Amino acid sequence: MYLGVILNRVFRIKDNPLFDYVAEHQDEINKVYFILPIEDLADAAAVKRDYYHKVVKGFVSALDKYNLHPYIVTYEKLGELVDTLALSHVLVAKDIMSYHKETYDYPHVKKAFEKHNITVIGQRVNHYFQPTKTFNKQQQPYKVFTSFYKANRQDLVHTPKKSYQYKQLAKNAEKGSNQSDLKLKNNKDIEKLARKAWNDFLNDDIAHYNKLTDDVTQDFVSGLGKYLAYGLFDIREIINDLLEGYDSDETNYEGFIREIMFREFYYVLMSQYPETATKSFSKKYRDMQWSYNKSHFEAWKNGQTGYPIVDAAMKKLNRTGYMHNRLRMVVSQFLTKNLFIDWTWGEAYFKQYLLDYDNASNVHGWQWSASTGTDAVPYFRMFNPIRQSERFDAQGYFIKTQLEIFSEVSSKIIHDPTKHKTKFKENYHIEIGKDYPEAIVDHKNSRDYVMHKFKQF
Numbered sequence: 001m002y003l004g005v006i007l008n009r010v011f012r013i014k015d016n017p018l019f020d021y022v023a024e025h026q027d028e029i030n031k032v033y034f035i036l037p038i039e040d041l042a043d044a045a046a047v048k049r050d051y052y053h054k055v056v057k058g059f060v061s062a063l064d065k066y067n068l069h070p071y072i073v074t075y076e077k078l079g080e081l082v083d084t085l086a087l088s089h090v091l092v093a094k095d096i097m098s099y100h101k102e103t104y105d106y107p108h109v110k111k112a113f114e115k116h117n118i119t120v121i122g123q124r125v126n127h128y129f130q131p132t133k134t135f136n137k138q139q140q141p142y143k144v145f146t147s148f149y150k151a152n153r154q155d156l157v158h159t160p161k162k163s164y165q166y167k168q169l170a171k172n173a174e175k176g177s178n179q180s181d182l183k184l185k186n187n188k189d190i191e192k193l194a195r196k197a198w199n200d201f202l203n204d205d206i207a208h209y210n211k212l213t214d215d216v217t218q219d220f221v222s223g224l225g226k227y228l229a230y231g232l233f234d235i236r237e238i239i240n241d242l243l244e245g246y247d248s249d250e251t252n253y254e255g256f257i258r259e260i261m262f263r264e265f266y267y268v269l270m271s272q273y274p275e276t277a278t279k280s281f282s283k284k285y286r287d288m289q290w291s292y293n294k295s296h297f298e299a300w301k302n303g304q305t306g307y308p309i310v311d312a313a314m315k316k317l318n319r320t321g322y323m324h325n326r327l328r329m330v331v332s333q334f335l336t337k338n339l340f341i342d343w344t345w346g347e348a349y350f351k352q353y354l355l356d357y358d359n360a361s362n363v364h365g366w367q368w369s370a371s372t373g374t375d376a377v378p379y380f381r382m383f384n385p386i387r388q389s390e391r392f393d394a395q396g397y398f399i400k401t402q403l404e405i406f407s408e409v410s411s412k413i414i415h416d417p418t419k420h421k422t423k424f425k426e427n428y429h430i431e432i433g434k435d436y437p438e439a440i441v442d443h444k445n446s447r448d449y450v451m452h453k454f455k456q457f
């Protein structure tokens with residue numbers, strides 16, 4: 001066979017099932033062409049675009065060391081390239097949910113290759129489970145996380161590492177060329193950095209995971225999301241490490257495994273109900289009359305809502321492409337409940353910015369907050385952004401790192417500037433409504449509105 005290996009978002013040298021496939025099928029392969037289609041990220045935030053390019057470049061440099069030179073093309077030119085190369089087969093990752101565009105997903109790409117009369121071989125690369133293997137007795141996906149977790153947790157087992165020889169991979173490989181406008185100089189090996197970050201987390205921070213995971217002021221989370229989104233690790237390798245260290249600290253290791261299982265749970269659901277990418281999972285809420293108030297949306301995006309915890313979180317997202325999980329819950333509840341804006345707007349905005357964007361986790365995270373999802377937060381448990389701020393950023397440290405204007409403000413009043421207007425002016429010469437916005441909505445009024453809207457269904 002004349003095999004094209006599509007490498008996007010499987011940016012790893014080690015434990016790469018696509019490489020393993022090539023090594024295992026050497027006898028059937030006449031020629032192999034490693035192909036790296038570059039995503040169009042024109043509508044992504046610069047911070048996300050830059051990170052993607054940094055990872056790609058690091059990967060290409062790492063491949064170079066093993067004498068592997070992929071063809072680098074844009075997705076738009078992929079069809080032309082495969083025709084020129086006269087491929088008979090392509091090997092494609094079938095479980096990636098982090099692409100920036102839906103058209104790069106497996107079902108779309110598969111169809112496109114089949115139009116060129118190319119046989120498509122789909123391979124698991126970035127998720128642990130095959131969706132159908134996780135189903136309940138009725139052969140349906142679990143719709144409640146705890147049931148999914150209980151039923152499938154025992155199937156997390158140690159998986160042997162792949163042991164292909166890089167020399168072997170290069171043997172039948174054609175040397176590709178860079179047909180994109182990506183400049184490939186001075187690159188860091190991000191896979192190495194990712195491994196170091198993961199090992200540091202295992203050696204140190206995981207010991208505090210359960211207790212401190214919700215503390216937005218301290219980074220005791222793993223930061224793994226952005227590595228998983230680009231395929232810098234196989235999740236099976238992560239699970240191997242967790243199972244190896246498990247006996248040393250069962251509580252924290254299990255706590256972390258549980259979070260990884262959320263990623264699998266949402267992946268399974270999204271693979272079975274792809275329409276929920278834009279439609280409420282809960283059918284009864286599909287006719288909800290959401291708000292499409294653009295000025296409210298702009299205020300939320302730009303961190304101008306008058307709720308410091310929301311504004312600080314959004315400013316951090318805009319600057320770094322990252323937001324802590326607790327804050328994702330706070331800002332998404334604020335958008336969908338306090339402002340009653342359609343969750344798909346928030347989902348799309350996160351997609352533009354999040355380095356760790358993953359369609360399944362993002363959509364279901366948003367639907368959880370909007371109370372339209374499976375196993376979602378009930379609408380009557382609406383977050384109060386001020387209480388959340390007092391609880392998870394009690395001293396206001398996080399707020400102060402993002403909103404410099406509050407650097408001297410006491411933790412007693414920092415969470416609710418509108419209520420403490422006078423003190424802000426007298427004590428700190430900060431005029432609420434001028435130097436910092438007044439709250440754009442009143443929490444109690446928005447709560448009443450949300451209850452009223454949801455009760456209609």
Ligand SMILES: Cc1cc2nc3c(=O)[nH]c(=O)nc-3n(C[C@H](O)[C@H](O)[C@H](O)COP(=O)(O)OP(=O)(O)OC[C@H]3O[C@@H](n4cnc5c(N)ncnc54)[C@H](O)[C@@H]3O)c2cc1C
Binds near residue numbers: 222260356361365366
């Ligand atoms: C509105 C909203 C949007 C979200 N969007 C995304 C997204 O686009 N991509 C994404 O990976 N996660 C998303 N999440 C889940 C979660 O916030 C991130 O996985 C986590 O913050 C990433 O940081 P970390 O890797 O340091 O997490 P850690 O706490 O170190 O967790 C380790 C890993 O477990 C998985 N995980 C943890 N919590 C969740 C969760 N609630 N759902 C699914 N997987 C989880 C992730 O793979 C994560 O990398 C979203 C959550 C919400 C509420």
